Amino acid sequence: MKTPLSGKTLPELSSFVKELGEPAYRAKQLHSWIYVKWAKSFEEMTDLPVDLRAKLEEVAQVSLLKLAHMQVSKDGTRKYLFELPDGKFVESVLMSFNDRESLSACVSTQVGCAVGCTFCATGFLGFTRNLTAQEIVDQIMCIQRESGKRVSNVVYMGQGEPLLNTEEVITSIHTISKSVGIGCRHLTVSTSGIIPGIKRLAEEELPIVLALSLHTPDRETREEIVPISKKYPLPKLMEALADYADVTRRRVTIEYVLLAGVNDTDEQARELAQLVRDVPCMINLIPYNPTESPDGITPYKRPSMKAQQRFKHLAESTGKTVTIRLERGTDIDAACGQLHNAYTK
Ligand code: SF4
Known part of the structure; x- marks a missing residue:
């Protein structure tokens, strides 16, 4: 197999050119062609000698991932399905906001997922394998190219x-900030609440944003919709979040998918406000995006606009900032796992 270069760090590119018997400065040239000029082929790398370009063509390839499918939404959101070297697929999304300059890329970190959230299309897939840091970084580079x-x-x-x-994930964060050129402050890692992972991330003291997919303040409902939460009790999770915010000096984000009749009651809104009271955080409400399970059933419904606003108002009672997320790409399969499921059906 040819060696894919996009997604590699500068030291990794240096080892690669050394193995080829090329001088060390070639690594910097390759790094610049990949990360600054977003080259799609070795042919474009015109400051490399012709024989080196021919050699690279034989032993290497620019991209690790292959674009298998893409959907573009009316609002400009682009959803990508990438094929990995072993024939597995992952999804990424590019969200554009017409009113803003900024573009956000949503990247995958595993093929499938073991957490099994009942409202998530990926949860239906089960877990296959972890992605490498290079596979994570190359999703962003492929989107840019x-x-x-x-x-x-x-x-x-x-x-x-x-x-x-x-x-x-930590290795990919370092590569994104050093090579891709997107600072840590512009990176958000979203977790369903894996306490050892939160502690490990805190050790790195990276100024990234940590988001917790909380989805309900009551234990029973949470264990039902986020099954892995049985392992990580809510009080301990809140403690880990508060410690994380303390070490990194950054507010965490609480993500809350609103599911009609499941986690959108007045009582749950008030409990939510109490639960996160001592955690430096803001709360992001996400109205549910209907997802079909493999048997064709849509298990949940989105609450009405009025119900969303009422929940927001009650959740604000202890003074936290509460927002309702702007939806992107609802006319395409933009919720995670949806494009994969539609494509591989
Ligand atoms: S929401 Fe995230 S953590 Fe939960 S099953 Fe889906 S991919 Fe996994």
């Missing part, structure tokens, strides 16, 4: 639980 647009923010919110693949 395909769209010709600079990604300004990255959210680790695609397929998979990032903190069940913590070491590769």
Whole structure:
């Protein structure tokens, strides 16, 4: 197999050119062609000698991932399905906001997911394997090469639980900030609440945003909709979040998918406000995006606008900032796992 270069760090590129018997400065040239000029082929790398380009053509390839399918939504959101070298697939999304300059890429960290959230299309797939740091980074580079647009923010919110693949996620964060050129402050890692992963991430003291997919303040409902939460009790999870905010000096984000009749009652809104009271955080409400399970059933419904606003108002009672997330790509399969499921059906 040819060696894919996009997604590699500068030291990794240096080892690669050394093995080829080339001088060390060639690594910097390759690094610049990949990360600054977003080259799609070795042919474009015109300051490399012709015989080196021919050699690279034989032993290497620019991209690790292959674009298998893409959907573009009316609002400009682009959803990508990438094929990995072993024939597996992962999804990434590019969200554009017409009113803002910034572009956010949502990346996957695993093929499938073991957490099994009942409202998530990826949860239906089960877990296959972890992605490597290079596979995570190349999703962003592929998006930039395909769209010709600079990604300004990255959210680790695609397929998979990032903190069940913590070491590769941490390595990818370092590569994104050093090579891709997107600062840590523009990176968000979203977890379903894996306490050892939160602690490990805190050790790195990276100024990234940590988001917790909480989805309900009551234990019973949470264990039902986020089955892995049985392992990580809520009080301990809140403690880990408060410690994380303390070490990194950054507010965490509480993500809350609103499911009609499941977690949108007045009592749950008030309990939510109490639960996160001592955690430096803001709360992001996400109205549910209907997802079909493999048997064709849509298990949940989105609450009405009025119910969403009421929940927001009650959740604000202890003074936390509460927002309702702007929806992207609802006319395409933009919830994680949906494109994969539709494509591989
Ligand atoms: S929401 Fe995230 S953690 Fe839960 S099953 Fe889906 S991919 Fe996994």
